[in-house]
Amino acid sequence: MNQQELKDKLSQIEDKLIAVEQPTENRIYLLCESENAYAANKFLFEEVPLRFIIATGIDGDGCFEILYHYAYDQLGFVVTLRAFIRDRENPAVESIAPFLPGAEWIEREIHDILGIDFRNHPNLKRLILADDWPEGVYPLRKEVKK
Amino acid sequence: MKKTVKKPVLAVGPFHPLQEEMEFFQLTLDGEIVTDIDVRISYNHRGIEKISETLQFDQVPFLVSRICGICSASHPLAYVNAVEEIAGVKAPERAQYVRTIIAELERIHSHVLWVGLAGHFIGYDTVFMWAWKYREPVLDLLEAITGNRNNYGNVKVGGCREDIPDELKPRILKDMDTLEKKIEMLTKAVLDDPVLHARLKGVGILSNADAIRYAVTGPTARGSGVDIDVRRDDPYAAYAELDWKVIVQPEGDVFAKAVVRLLETLESVKIVRQAVRKLPDGPIAVEVREIPPGQGCGHGEAPRGETFHYVRSDGGNRPVRHKIRAPSYVNVPSFRASCIGQHVADVTITLAAVDPCYSCTERVAVVDQNNKFVHDYDSLLKLSREKTAKLRKEFGLPGIKMEDLEIG
Numbered sequence: 001m002n003q004q005e006l007k008d009k010l011s012q013i014e015d016k017l018i019a020v021e022q023p024t025e026n027r028i029y030l031l032c033e034s035e036n037a038y039a040a041n042k043f044l045f046e047e048v049p050l051r052f053i054i055a056t057g058i059d060g061d062g063c064f065e066i067l068y069h070y071a072y073d074q075l076g077f078v079v080t081l082r083a084f085i086r087d088r089e090n091p092a093v094e095s096i097a098p099f100l101p102g103a104e105w106i107e108r109e110i111h112d113i114l115g116i117d118f119r120n121h122p123n124l125k126r127l128i129l130a131d132d133w134p135e136g137v138y139p140l141r142k143e144v145k146k
Numbered sequence: 147m148k149k150t151v152k153k154p155v156l157a158v159g160p161f162h163p164l165q166e167e168m169e170f171f172q173l174t175l176d177g178e179i180v181t182d183i184d185v186r187i188s189y190n191h192r193g194i195e196k197i198s199e200t201l202q203f204d205q206v207p208f209l210v211s212r213i214c215g216i217c218s219a220s221h222p223l224a225y226v227n228a229v230e231e232i233a234g235v236k237a238p239e240r241a242q243y244v245r246t247i248i249a250e251l252e253r254i255h256s257h258v259l260w261v262g263l264a265g266h267f268i269g270y271d272t273v274f275m276w277a278w279k280y281r282e283p284v285l286d287l288l289e290a291i292t293g294n295r296n297n298y299g300n301v302k303v304g305g306c307r308e309d310i311p312d313e314l315k316p317r318i319l320k321d322m323d324t325l326e327k328k329i330e331m332l333t334k335a336v337l338d339d340p341v342l343h344a345r346l347k348g349v350g351i352l353s354n355a356d357a358i359r360y361a362v363t364g365p366t367a368r369g370s371g372v373d374i375d376v377r378r379d380d381p382y383a384a385y386a387e388l389d390w391k392v393i394v395q396p397e398g399d400v401f402a403k404a405v406v407r408l409l410e411t412l413e414s415v416k417i418v419r420q421a422v423r424k425l426p427d428g429p430i431a432v433e434v435r436e437i438p439p440g441q442g443c444g445h446g447e448a449p450r451g452e453t454f455h456y457v458r459s460d461g462g463n464r465p466v467r468h469k470i471r472a473p474s475y476v477n478v479p480s481f482r483a484s485c486i487g488q489h490v491a492d493v494t495i496t497l498a499a500v501d502p503c504y505s506c507t508e509r510v511a512v513v514d515q516n517n518k519f520v521h522d523y524d525s526l527l528k529l530s531r532e533k534t535a536k537l538r539k540e541f542g543l544p545g546i547k548m549e550d551l552e553i554g
Contacts, residue, residue, distance in 0.1 A: 023440065051374065052361040053471065054454055054469070054471035054476070056456050056467070058458070058467050067456065067469075069454065069456065071380075071445075074379070075379075077380075078380070078443040080456075100359065100361070101360055101482070102359060102360045102361030103361070104479060105476075106475075127188060128187070128188040128191060130188070130191075139196065140196065
């Protein structure tokens with residue numbers, strides 16, 4: 001696929017996205033609401049297909065964000081799906097680990113540090129926090145001091 | 147009536163007896179065959195992503211070079227790739243070459259280290275002795291360039307901190323010639339050894355499909371026929387201007403990963419040699435005053451695979467979020483695909499074949515909430531002494547008798 005074909009392919013999930021940004025030539029950001037994240041991820045990983053790199057959880061402005069980073073190595077592109085979770089009280093998003101086992105750890109990690117629930121995750125137990133870390137304290141949330 | 151059968155669980159860890167790092171594998175066994183594996187990590191958290199948010203952009207390279215002593219060129223390089231993307235700056239050409247040389251010297255010493263350890267793990271200590279001996283001059287070169295054998299601290303946003311002096315060039319070239327011969331000898335010794343073929347071929351296979359599903363990277367992916375290498379796919383530093391090739395093996399077993407690493411070491415020697423010969427004149431850094439608001443994805447090919455850094459800036463002098471993904475973080479979970487169904491005796495080398503690095507894997511965690519030390523040196527020492535005393539009492543361990551020694 002060349003650049004244009006990749007963009008055409010990505011435009012197939014246009015209806016699930018809020019916006020598409022391309023700040024530099026080989027970096028694309030796809031913005032979506034968390035409800036559409038599962039379908040969009042499945043399309044990116046299985047249909048395009050892109051290589052999964054990792055996900056980033058962020059306590060953003062008024063909402064949580066999960067950035068799913070993918071690579072299209074033939075062109076050296078990094079495609080990032082930026083999903084917004086608006087519900088700060090009970091933040092949740094559908095897990096992508098059932099079809100992408102490489103995402104199992106990072107979802108557990110984001111659950112640990114930001115307290116986001118990954119629905120239908122096969123094994124959402126603690127990964128990085130110590131056993132005696134108190135329940136309900138999420139170290140990367142903004143209210144936790146540096 | 148339902149019948150339940152108890153299956154033995156073999157605990158390897160939390161302090162791994164062979165790899166000498168903190169990780170905990172629980173292998174469920176059916177006779178000699180591994181039927182399940184559970185990995186526990188996070189015994190060694192340092193909270194680097196959180197600490198990074200408290201540091202200024204130009205302080206972060208020192209922090210991320212301490213993620214892992216061995217990958218201490220790759221992490222800062224991926225980080226500055228991300229920040230330079232936000233700021234829209236490009237380091238001068240000479241800096242790109244210096245970065246390449248240091249990154250490749252790092253790959254050489256890391257791969258050779260692995261070859262030695264892999265030999266040691268399967269009881270072939272000659273390989274271990276050879277490999278570590280040949281690795282030593284590479285560390286000396288790194289010390290001569292950066293002042294440190296590891297933790298080079300050479301990369302900064304906009305360029306490099308130390309230059310490669312011209313008088314060092316002949317020494318680098320000479321050492322590369324010597325090293326190349328030794329690595330060729332080592333490669334032949336490994337690739338032609340029928341015992342190693344018997345021991346490593348067909349062991350711990352990670353199939354191509356599983357390599358993609360588990361999103362593995364680096365030699366672990368290339369050993370399973372996944373043709374990826376950030377140096378070629380999304381070129382940074384000076385890789386696009388040099389002649390080298392990506393080594394890919396389709397088999398997916400431990401032997402394939404060994405072949406990939408050994409041949410890659412020879413490619414790295416080629417890269418270093420070309421980069422030293424082509425090293426352009428000019429400055430090694432440009433001044434970067436401000437980092438504008440924005441986000442950047444930087445990645446680079448560390449010895450163990452792709453290291454990925456995501457940085458977000460709000461226009462201040464510190465990153466508001468800095469996500470780091472070290473290669474072992476995706477390589478280690480692939481054990482579920484490569485170890486289940488294997489003999490327990492083959493698991494050790496299968497686990498070692500991805501060259502796992504736990505200090506890489508465990509970079510996220512928590513500084514004490516109120517910014518206080520939970521334990522300082524003295525209290526840790528006290529805890530340790532109390533524990534030893536307790537064990538001694540419980541198990542009746544002998545105390546060590548100390549006698550006064552007269553000197554002089």
